[in-house]
Amino acid sequence: MIGGVLTWLVLALVLVLFGARAWVVETNRGRLTTAGATQRGLTWAVAASVALLVVMAMVNGGLTLTGLLINGEAETGTPSDSAPVVSQQAPAAPAAPAPAPAPAP
Amino acid sequence: MTSETRNTGPGRGAASASSTRTAESTQYLDPNRSASPVDQPTTAVRPPSPHPQGEPSDTPRPPTPAPRDAGPLSPLWVWGSPVLAVLAVVMLPLAAATTNLDDLGGWGLAAVLSPFGWAALVLAIAACVVELWSKRPRIPMLGIATTVLILCSFGMPSVVMPQARFTTAWLIGGFVDALAGTGVPPTGVDARFYWPAFFAQWAWFRDAAGVDNLDVVLRWFPAAVVAVWAIGVYALARSMLGGTRAPWVAAWLFLGLNWIEQDYFSPQATGIVLLLTVLTFALGPLATRRTDTAGVAGWPRPHPGSPRLPRWRRWLVSAMTPPNSPTLPPRQLLLIYFSAALCLLAIAPTHQLTPFAIIGQLVVLAVVGRFRGRGLVIVATLGVGIYILIAGRDFWMTQISMITGGGDEGGAIEAGFFERLEGDTGQIVVKLLRALMPVLTWLLAIVGAWVYWKRRRDLVPILLAVVPMGMAAVQSYGGELLLRVILYGLPVLTILAVDALRAFVRADRRREIALGIGMLILFPVLLLIRGGNDAYMDVTTEDVAMTRQAYDQAPPGALVQPLSNVGPYGLEGIGEHNRAPGVEGCTQIANDPLRCIDQMQPQTLLFYESIEKEGVVLNGEQPGWSTRIRDQLIASGQYRATYQNGFNAVLVRVVAPQ
Structure with a gap:
């Protein structure tokens, strides 16, 4: 749970850094003075944050999913897009039906 | 030629000046501009300022040259299309009143549709064609005629039937109902709840509107969402084909070939809106083109007899040559990046397949250097990957077979076609027509790809159409996968097909009449195909x-x-x-x-x-x-x-x- 939240936070960080880098790159395009150092710094920051995100993703389920994909060891269910409704729980015991008046046609 | 309208930097200014001028001239609507045999494509950029750099902005602009044929149009062209469009709309209530849905059988809606309904469709087509044939087609009128055409084709079931057809639309309405109020998707019911954005969005709308059902939305959703798709195809075609008429033809052809019926109230319908938005950004305002300074751009050899450089050198030059930059101001570019990123992130929790279709198409464009902002590919990939990994954990822990296929090789094709080829004569004919339409689409598109290649030396569009076919690997998804693979490629396929049709009529302008007749055949066939299941889809x-x-x-x-x-x-x-x-x-x-x-x-x-x-x-x-x-x-x-x-x-x- 906490790992998942942290992964979402790192994704948010990646998006913010991507946005900041895009801002620096685009607003300095065509100027005589460019933001070379800032741009390089942000590029490294983006790369580092992406690497961190990949690590977080692998730790929080990525390795498990990879294992499942390679080994195919998983409890499988029916694809539900073609079979509209798939029950995965025992149905609740319904109460005895109460006689209902027939609706008007 | 979207990318040719770019700043090419000081080193390439002279080389690209002529092409830039040519492309910029296409920013203005001038039906008499036809000196070149090929319409130049347009871009979604602002017209360039006529002021040279450094010149004060209060210098009077040079007058826009008047069109050569500025005389008044005949009343036929002025009033023809509006009158036909109004008549088409007037026919619709009559069609609704005189169509007997109790007689629905294996031939579906087409067999019971009132003559007023057919008349409405013919009038709508005539409204479109008349306006397009005018000497000066009016964009607002073309827009209205296209809207009427959508209403008389895709909207016809909504007009003549009192409720939304299609079982799945009602089921998705039930999903929305399950989320409304609590906002929490039920677990263990349906895998689609792992992608709940669409259901949550409409549950929110429903709660905010204070209503307890979405029956009216379900009924009119197909016509509305197809209208948005048509706008997307029009915008794409403006970027890829140029001209003033071809983009409209592309939008109509897209409508005519779109029998796939994925426009019901569903996540994928919204997903395709988002996909088209991103694709329009990438091929329009963000489009670039690498300039190969080695003189030989790409493979195969573009000009007969030209010296062929070593492949490694061409790759090296191509890789080291930065793409041209869009001419948009930085803030507009940043706004487009933001909007595109938002769309890409929104697709992730909306639908299972659409994110992979758009990521695949963006990867193709990024590899060949055809759009600026390649970070969007990374953003989309990370967004989708993290969503599936974290939010979809329960899904892939229990239903991994949807990804791996579970040994059901060939399942999608079997479920998509062979298992559906059953029923009475009407059903069989309709289903065979459904199989014929993609074949026709692909044949036209392949001819169009050849024409496009001859004209632009560009194979990227056909690649964009092919990329979604890679999803066919997910065989266990079911029969609808095949339909969606066709749909994801359809916008680009129809644009290529229009290039083929344009080349066809340029050889002899009288062939335009054949195209008009083709449209008169295509749309009734569309109505027959789409309504083919209405005997048991009518609600x-x-x-x-x-x-x-x-x-x-x-x-x-x-x-x-x-x-x-x-x-x-x-x-x-x-x-x-x-x-x-x-x-x-x-x-x-x-x-x-x-x-x-x-x-x-x-x-x-x-x-x-x-x-x-x-x-x-x-x-x-x-x-x-x-x-x-x-x-x-x-x-x-x-x-x-x-x-x-x-x-x-x-x-x-x-x-x-x-």
């Missing part, structure tokens, strides 16, 4: 009211099941009344009614007229088969009828489930 107001009453009367948690999976049985009660025990061979009770009912013991059984018709036209049952089952159940003493009217009925279990 009546009585069906809806009966179903709601059945759910109201069902005890909490009681199992409510339809005899067969058609009709609006899923409009509510998802997660509460649909947790059926898994019984082999009973995905729908009609497969083996008495055994399935005996083992599943549903508390309430729903019978619709559409179920009766499904059995007759699709499964070869004798008329009255559903009534016989109903009578048998009542005679057994297990069920009693709380509602009966014709083929519609609600049976409630008398014996308590064991």
